[in-house]
Amino acid sequence: SPAGNAKTSSDAAAEKKILMIGSGQSAGTLDPIKAYNGWYPVRYGFCQTLTKMNDDYSISGWLVEDGYSSNEDNTVWTFTIKDNVTFSNGNKMDAQAVKESLENVFENGERGVEYFTPDSIEADGQKLIITTKKPEPILPNKLADPLFCIIDTSVDNSKIADNGPIGTGPYVCESFDSATKKCVVVKNKNYWNGEVKTDRIEFIYSEDQSTISMGLQSGDFDAVYNVSMNDIGTFEKDSAYKIKTNPSGRTTIGFMNQNGQLGDKVLREAVLQMQDKDSYCRNLLKNQYVPGKTLITSASDYGYDTLTDPNAFNPDKAKKLLDEAGYKDTDGDGFRETPAGEPINLRFVYYTGRPEQQIVVEAAQAAMATVGIKITPQVHDTQTVMDMQKTGHYDLLCMSINIMNCGDPENQINTYFKAGGTYNATGYNNEEFNTLMDQVHITADPKQRKDLTRQAEQILLDDAAAIYFCYPIMNFVMKDSVEGINSTPADFYWVDENTIMNN
Amino acid sequence: MLEIQNITISFNKSSKPAVENFSLYVKPGEICCLVGESGSGKTSVIRAIQGNLPVQGTVIQGDIFFEGQSLLRYTANDWQKVRGTEISMIFQDSGAMMNPIRTIGSQFVEYIRAHGDYTRKEAWGKGVQMLERVRLHDGEHMMNSYPFQLSGGMKQRVGIAFAMVFQPKLLLADEPTSALDVTTQAQMIRQMMKLREECGTSIIMITHNLALAAYMSDHIVVMKKGEITDSGDRNHILHISQDDYTKKLLSAVPSLGGHYDV
Amino acid sequence: MTKKTIASRILQIIIVLFGIGFFTFGLTYLAPGDPVKAMYAANGSIPSEEVVEAVRKKMGLNDPFPVQYFNWLFNCLHGDFGTSYSLNKPVVTVLLQRLWPTLKLTLFSLILMLFVSVPFGVLSAVKHNKAADYLIRLFSFVGISVPSFWLGVMLIYIVALKLKLLPVISTGTGFKNVILPAVTLAFPMAAKYTRQVRAAVLEELHQDYVVGARTRGLKESTVIWWHVLPNALLPLVTLFGLSFGSLLGGTAVVEVIFSYPGLGNLAVSAVTARDYPLIQGYVLWVALIYMVINLFVDAAYEILDPRTKVR
Amino acid sequence: MEKGFIFYKNHKQFTAFFILAIVVIAAAVFAPLIATHNPYEAVITNVEQPPDGTHWFGTDKLGRDLFSRVIYGTRTSLASAMLLVTITLFVGSALGIFAGYFGGITDSVIMRISDMMISFPGLVLAIAVAGILGPSLMNAVIAIVAVSWTKYARLARSLVLRIKNKDYIAAAVLTGSKTGYILKKYIIKMTMPIMIVTAASDIGTMILEIAALSFLGFGAQPPVPEWGMMLNEGRAYLQTAPWMMFFPGLAVFIVVAVFNLLGDSLRDILDPGMLEKGAAAGGNYAGNTKYYDKL
Amino acid sequence: MFKPGDAIIEARHLTKLYQVSRSKCLTACDDISLNFYRNQTLGIVGESGCGKSTFVRMAVGLEKPTSGEILFYGKNRLELKGEELRLNRRNIQMIFQDPSEALHPRMKVKEIICEPLFNFNLIKKSQMESKARELLEMVELPGSFAERFPHEMSGGQRQRIGIARALSLEPEVIICDEITSALDVSAQKMIVELLLDLQNRKQISIGFISHDLALVQQFAHQVAVMYLGNVVELMNGKEVSTKARHPYTQALLDSIFDLHMDYSKEIVSIDSEIPSPFNVQEGCPFKERCIHCMTVCKTEKPKLMEIEPYHLAACHRYG
Ligand SMILES: Nc1ncnc2c1ncn2[C@@H]1O[C@H](COP(=O)(O)OP(=O)(O)OP(=O)(O)O)[C@@H](O)[C@H]1O
Ligand SMILES: Nc1ncnc2c1ncn2[C@@H]1O[C@H](COP(=O)(O)OP(=O)(O)OP(=O)(O)O)[C@@H](O)[C@H]1O
Numbered sequence A: 001s002p003a004g005n006a007k008t009s010s011d012a013a014a015e016k017k018i019l020m021i022g023s024g025q026s027a028g029t030l031d032p033i034k035a036y037n038g039w040y041p042v043r044y045g046f047c048q049t050l051t052k053m054n055d056d057y058s059i060s061g062w063l064v065e066d067g068y069s070s071n072e073d074n075t076v077w078t079f080t081i082k083d084n085v086t087f088s089n090g091n092k093m094d095a096q097a098v099k100e101s102l103e104n105v106f107e108n109g110e111r112g113v114e115y116f117t118p119d120s121i122e123a124d125g126q127k128l129i130i131t132t133k134k135p136e137p138i139l140p141n142k143l144a145d146p147l148f149c150i151i152d153t154s155v156d157n158s159k160i161a162d163n164g165p166i167g168t169g170p171y172v173c174e175s176f177d178s179a180t181k182k183c184v185v186v187k188n189k190n191y192w193n194g195e196v197k198t199d200r201i202e203f204i205y206s207e208d209q210s211t212i213s214m215g216l217q218s219g220d221f222d223a224v225y226n227v228s229m230n231d232i233g234t235f236e237k238d239s240a241y242k243i244k245t246n247p248s249g250r251t252t253i254g255f256m257n258q259n260g261q262l263g264d265k266v267l268r269e270a271v272l273q274m275q276d277k278d279s280y281c282r283n284l285l286k287n288q289y290v291p292g293k294t295l296i297t298s299a300s301d302y303g304y305d306t307l308t309d310p311n312a313f314n315p316d317k318a319k320k321l322l323d324e325a326g327y328k329d330t331d332g333d334g335f336r337e338t339p340a341g342e343p344i345n346l347r348f349v350y351y352t353g354r355p356e357q358q359i360v361v362e363a364a365q366a367a368m369a370t371v372g373i374k375i376t377p378q379v380h381d382t383q384t385v386m387d388m389q390k391t392g393h394y395d396l397l398c399m400s401i402n403i404m405n406c407g408d409p410e411n412q413i414n415t416y417f418k419a420g421g422t423y424n425a426t427g428y429n430n431e432e433f434n435t436l437m438d439q440v441h442i443t444a445d446p447k448q449r450k451d452l453t454r455q456a457e458q459i460l461l462d463d464a465a466a467i468y469f470c471y472p473i474m475n476f477v478m479k480d481s482v483e484g485i486n487s488t489p490a491d492f493y494w495v496d497e498n499t500i501m502n503n
Numbered sequence B: 001m002l003e004i005q006n007i008t009i010s011f012n013k014s015s016k017p018a019v020e021n022f023s024l025y026v027k028p029g030e031i032c033c034l035v036g037e038s039g040s041g042k043t044s045v046i047r048a049i050q051g052n053l054p055v056q057g058t059v060i061q062g063d064i065f066f067e068g069q070s071l072l073r074y075t076a077n078d079w080q081k082v083r084g085t086e087i088s089m090i091f092q093d094s095g096a097m098m099n100p101i102r103t104i105g106s107q108f109v110e111y112i113r114a115h116g117d118y119t120r121k122e123a124w125g126k127g128v129q130m131l132e133r134v135r136l137h138d139g140e141h142m143m144n145s146y147p148f149q150l151s152g153g154m155k156q157r158v159g160i161a162f163a164m165v166f167q168p169k170l171l172l173a174d175e176p177t178s179a180l181d182v183t184t185q186a187q188m189i190r191q192m193m194k195l196r197e198e199c200g201t202s203i204i205m206i207t208h209n210l211a212l213a214a215y216m217s218d219h220i221v222v223m224k225k226g227e228i229t230d231s232g233d234r235n236h237i238l239h240i241s242q243d244d245y246t247k248k249l250l251s252a253v254p255s256l257g258g259h260y261d262v
Numbered sequence C: 001m002t003k004k005t006i007a008s009r010i011l012q013i014i015i016v017l018f019g020i021g022f023f024t025f026g027l028t029y030l031a032p033g034d035p036v037k038a039m040y041a042a043n044g045s046i047p048s049e050e051v052v053e054a055v056r057k058k059m060g061l062n063d064p065f066p067v068q069y070f071n072w073l074f075n076c077l078h079g080d081f082g083t084s085y086s087l088n089k090p091v092v093t094v095l096l097q098r099l100w101p102t103l104k105l106t107l108f109s110l111i112l113m114l115f116v117s118v119p120f121g122v123l124s125a126v127k128h129n130k131a132a133d134y135l136i137r138l139f140s141f142v143g144i145s146v147p148s149f150w151l152g153v154m155l156i157y158i159v160a161l162k163l164k165l166l167p168v169i170s171t172g173t174g175f176k177n178v179i180l181p182a183v184t185l186a187f188p189m190a191a192k193y194t195r196q197v198r199a200a201v202l203e204e205l206h207q208d209y210v211v212g213a214r215t216r217g218l219k220e221s222t223v224i225w226w227h228v229l230p231n232a233l234l235p236l237v238t239l240f241g242l243s244f245g246s247l248l249g250g251t252a253v254v255e256v257i258f259s260y261p262g263l264g265n266l267a268v269s270a271v272t273a274r275d276y277p278l279i280q281g282y283v284l285w286v287a288l289i290y291m292v293i294n295l296f297v298d299a300a301y302e303i304l305d306p307r308t309k310v311r
Numbered sequence D: 001m002e003k004g005f006i007f008y009k010n011h012k013q014f015t016a017f018f019i020l021a022i023v024v025i026a027a028a029v030f031a032p033l034i035a036t037h038n039p040y041e042a043v044i045t046n047v048e049q050p051p052d053g054t055h056w057f058g059t060d061k062l063g064r065d066l067f068s069r070v071i072y073g074t075r076t077s078l079a080s081a082m083l084l085v086t087i088t089l090f091v092g093s094a095l096g097i098f099a100g101y102f103g104g105i106t107d108s109v110i111m112r113i114s115d116m117m118i119s120f121p122g123l124v125l126a127i128a129v130a131g132i133l134g135p136s137l138m139n140a141v142i143a144i145v146a147v148s149w150t151k152y153a154r155l156a157r158s159l160v161l162r163i164k165n166k167d168y169i170a171a172a173v174l175t176g177s178k179t180g181y182i183l184k185k186y187i188i189k190m191t192m193p194i195m196i197v198t199a200a201s202d203i204g205t206m207i208l209e210i211a212a213l214s215f216l217g218f219g220a221q222p223p224v225p226e227w228g229m230m231l232n233e234g235r236a237y238l239q240t241a242p243w244m245m246f247f248p249g250l251a252v253f254i255v256v257a258v259f260n261l262l263g264d265s266l267r268d269i270l271d272p273g274m275l276e277k278g279a280a281a282g283g284n285y286a287g288n289t290k291y292y293d294k295l
Numbered sequence E: 001m002f003k004p005g006d007a008i009i010e011a012r013h014l015t016k017l018y019q020v021s022r023s024k025c026l027t028a029c030d031d032i033s034l035n036f037y038r039n040q041t042l043g044i045v046g047e048s049g050c051g052k053s054t055f056v057r058m059a060v061g062l063e064k065p066t067s068g069e070i071l072f073y074g075k076n077r078l079e080l081k082g083e084e085l086r087l088n089r090r091n092i093q094m095i096f097q098d099p100s101e102a103l104h105p106r107m108k109v110k111e112i113i114c115e116p117l118f119n120f121n122l123i124k125k126s127q128m129e130s131k132a133r134e135l136l137e138m139v140e141l142p143g144s145f146a147e148r149f150p151h152e153m154s155g156g157q158r159q160r161i162g163i164a165r166a167l168s169l170e171p172e173v174i175i176c177d178e179i180t181s182a183l184d185v186s187a188q189k190m191i192v193e194l195l196l197d198l199q200n201r202k203q204i205s206i207g208f209i210s211h212d213l214a215l216v217q218q219f220a221h222q223v224a225v226m227y228l229g230n231v232v233e234l235m236n237g238k239e240v241s242t243k244a245r246h247p248y249t250q251a252l253l254d255s256i257f258d259l260h261m262d263y264s265k266e267i268v269s270i271d272s273e274i275p276s277p278f279n280v281q282e283g284c285p286f287k288e289r290c291i292h293c294m295t296v297c298k299t300e301k302p303k304l305m306e307i308e309p310y311h312l313a314a315c316h317r318y319g
């Protein structure tokens, strides 16, 4: 009977558990070591890393047992590989396999050395010993990066970019279309950590944010990674959907170039005091961003609550500061000139890749116009902006930086603020700050590292070094029936063996 | 056969009609020529007989009878039946009257089959035969040619061949030779005269060549500004008529052996 | 077309391709920004000056312009258009992947366009200045004035989101995915062609051969379909070829809106990523396809129009 | 005055559209008087407000008044379209006239370049040029000029070729006119009206093209009020603030429609038949101009 | 009467070939030698496409001959260039076939007819009105026409404007290329009379081209008959109807419908078509259509030779 038929077909659908996930991000290759965004093997659930970053930015073992250790000066690290791990092709993963996988990163990839340079990697049964050339107090953090995910290098990996790696994750790649960037994954029958609940997941990519959220509304998708701030409201109101959010490790920063007119601290302070970050986040960014205060995101305990910002929002004070310092509109064009009488026109450079940038830059421009400081926004592509940041051809420059990309901010702080940092062209140079960061580098104790870092942050605040606009909140929106998908600070752990859509 | 009773053709209500009070009686087998200066309404008369006046133009008075039936009361359907069979037409440029991107043959066959119960092959044969009758010697080749591949004289003869197929009772011709050279014109006139002899077709022809009109026609109508100023047979027009306009026209025609007084 | 004209056309295509190649290569050569840095940036890393210098040397970027150009040309002639910075794949592979979806979209919208514009155009001309004519003209008028990127978004919103008739995302391979983008593309084109067909038919209706056909007592339908229409459509054939070409390029906007995985979408992201090898490859390819199509169309035109044949 | 009235009586359609076009241009010129707000003024506490009494078209993502931005957008769009059309018209006509009148090697060179340009789908090159030069309204204009001058050059050339063989040019040569005089008095005088009408009816298309480039992000940059860019910005807010998409879209439609209608009626006045084909010839591929050369 | 010394223009062995395509060559004029004499009219007749216009366009300097020379008072005019040529142009003027094509549609009559004078700085701006009136009077048009545009006039009137323009420079030679074929007979008569009157008054040399033999022989002092790019007969105008010898001229005469003809006579006509001007074969160009065709005609092209005083024909029968 027709009814019977209908039943069987819906049974079949129920039996074969399929999930459609939409995302505005994707990669053109599934090889973890080839592109900067080589984290898709982890996102799609093919691969896992030795360690894993927890929601509180702490690190714990994933493919290794938790009790890893290092020598005194942090140059020799010893890990114990979990015993029951197998690759999706059934091969057992032992220390030798891990060693080969890690060596592959350094031999065939270019990015490994940005993290650490191994002197030697030794495998002994399940024991893995990594010796590094320099002290690496946070090596376990670095190994949590998907770049170091473990793949089976004993198989032919010449087509890895399109066919996907053989990993230890709950899913294996069925098909990947590098034109549409659509990836279909199926259950890994040899999964080492229990039964995988979903048979098939399709990851569908569209670069257009609103298209993706419409896809979720129209039922094309069951879950969507990072619905934009404009559309999230629609789902918040609708009980058919649930939203998982997490504050990320990112900070949207406005760098101020002290080699120009912003060399005057008064002007920098005025700029800072004009930024109504609460209002930006509430009104313009729809509460999908946390108002910024310190360099490091509020989601970590690097002092967001304890540090004090001497230049918090205070337009009256800003005005007074400017007046007193002699910034006056002498030519009557509605904008102030410097005390020396030079006209001010601050170029605020930003790039389009992140939706909040244009908004905060334009908002800052509008806000500064009200105290008579002229700002001209200028948009460029990411590369040009990166070049500009390096060469210092800007007054203000907006950039979104994942300070906590390793669960620890040291690297990024040095790059952007320490004298001689690759991307420090702002002219910022504070001896006290530099000394503090040098100390961080040789400190292994996490608590001590944090303390030192907080002190450095406070110096940045006092020096009015940069604008910390906001910290984005990442989300995963899904149908109410979807389980086992979470939004995590690490941003790499989309699906796992427990992911399922219940009917 | 054809009787035009006092028709008036107007293109524009406010201005003077293009043709006023025009009457003409054409007997079977008679050739009648319309002559007169440019814009005198000759074409309008012919188009009225053909039921093919431009959209703005209407016969506002009078009537046209063909074989006793009023043409003005013909429906589109009636017209379709009579056109191309009982009333045919030759234009100044017959080539332009044919579809430029189809062969003569395909159009000939289409035309023949539109009015008679012929197979494609029969129609083709008939077409070839007609073309040879107008002394286009390689009929098959002509049928496979496109209009643009023929010379002016050939195209005009193809036009006559088309007009002859159904042995029409009335042939209308609007300056059929004015674009031709004298030698080709002579060929053409010979064909038309033959058509009258063989099928007894009546012909109404427009020409501005008075001598030609005089040679061909049984009846000449002289028009000026939409009105008939003079009409009669050759002898009347050439020798007897006292009409000023006729005289003026005659005096303007250059004549062999004549000389301007310099 | 004779063999000679075909040969000369092919030669012309080759010359034009060389010109375009020189033009795009020159432009990218002059463009601001360092391709090595761009390449690294696309991979998310910031190379040191030494690395940049080394890679520049390896890629021959320090050679004089003519040397670079001829190297590039040499590679192109061997089917090697370089490697896309942003996708890390040979340009040819990337383009081939995207070619078919775009061709499919283009063909589909052309067919759609023809099915709308020819009947409407003819109807409009035949019913000149009657209600049907005014209605069709209004439609075509709206069609040419409405921005396609606006139309596309509205179609997604209404048809896909509100009515849930078609998928929002066009990334799939099915037939359904191509409908909305094709309609968006075809709508303005259909409007344009309706006008063209109408104008052409109207003009042909005033031609002498129509009078001729009528005086031969042919049925009006015969006159319209067998005489007027072929003549009216003939000059549109060339125009049609041109549209095909501009569609290939013009799909960019629509592809972006519908996230359609075609060449246009690729070009837009290549430009944003300053992926010069990809931009160059794209431009050359589209120009080539375009010219080849036009060659075919012109050949078709010559076959269709006997007047172009020599006596 | 009298003359104007007679003109109106004879060309009612044209007059009507001309007045509409003037209204549009006036909106652009007097934007500061018409706009109710400063189009750049962001009121952060008042974002994405639906249309009401103070904000007739609502507000955008930064709380800027959409009505004022749309009105100022007329400026941006019209100014760039006019600039575009003017440059194309002059460059294209000059080269076309030159090629057509002098023929020979000049003609070959200009026409080969134009072949090269025309064997390009316009937007492709525009994207490439805009992409390489970097996104800005000016570069978008340059990019579109680079692809559209050929159409004008071809049209001008075909018109010149047609006129060049007319007896009145022969007569002018015979009666001792100098070449410069013939170019000025005959060639330019006879071709320019058609060229200008073509240009006028192209304004709409140009507005659409600029908007399309801006929509893709290769044209106007924020915070400049430009319709294509506003539409792109509005797309993300389609569900929460549909007016951000609706009003700029409507503005594009109306203005393009007005200029298309104006162009059409101008054509009708000048010569109904010839321009359709002329335009077609302008966009025609090199190898097949025979049919159109008759114009 | 036709003494070489009286010749203003001597066209010697003018040949014009058009390369129509790579393989095709069209012979528009084949070795034509004709002279224009002071106060004399040279009539040129022939069927459409026989090269009449091509010849005169070469004669006035609108077209470059493939070979041959054009002497103006014994000096080769083809050697003139630039400004020299421009200044020389005023001596030879031309009136064109289609009066509506030959006038700038957007210039007023006075501008059209005074333009040549301005080109040679013969008058000042202020004299334009009066000069225009004078010229209009000369062609028997009211002075009020000065303010009209070409489209506001009839064909005959426009042709008069063309004549006025050509005469404004007081040329020594004026060439009329089928100037009456777009007009009806009465207008044609008036135009021809006007031209003859002007010739009487100003002693100009006229070249008159037409396909109407009857018209040309009425007033031309000398008539040249052309066929397929060749002059086949050249004779005194008064003698055309009586003394024509060439079979083609005779065929033309036979085909003409004349008011004074014998109406009972059968029309004789050449049934074949004019051969194509492409890739001309050897022999007499008229061989296919000639009733007297002999074997020599098929192989050898007859030369234009004097068969009696002032009468030349190109036919083997008179060779
Ligand atoms: N479609 C039309 N609309 C308005 N007036 C017309 C139209 N056709 C002809 N006329 C006018 O009607 C009058 C007669 O025109 P018609 O064509 O019959 O003259 P004709 O004697 O055939 O002239 P010709 O010898 O030049 O062909 C003319 O004054 C003409 O202006
Ligand atoms: N520019 C040209 N290119 C190629 N062929 C030409 C050109 N001009 C004229 N011809 C050809 O040269 C031949 C003579 O032409 P011409 O115009 O001199 O003839 P005509 O005697 O004046 O004819 P008509 O009486 O029709 O004016 C014709 O076959 C014509 O097709």
Ligand SMILES: [Mg+2]
Binding pocket: B042, B043, B044
């Ligand atoms: Mg007529």
Ligand SMILES: [Mg+2]
Binding pocket: E052, E053, E054, E177, E178
């Ligand atoms: Mg001629």
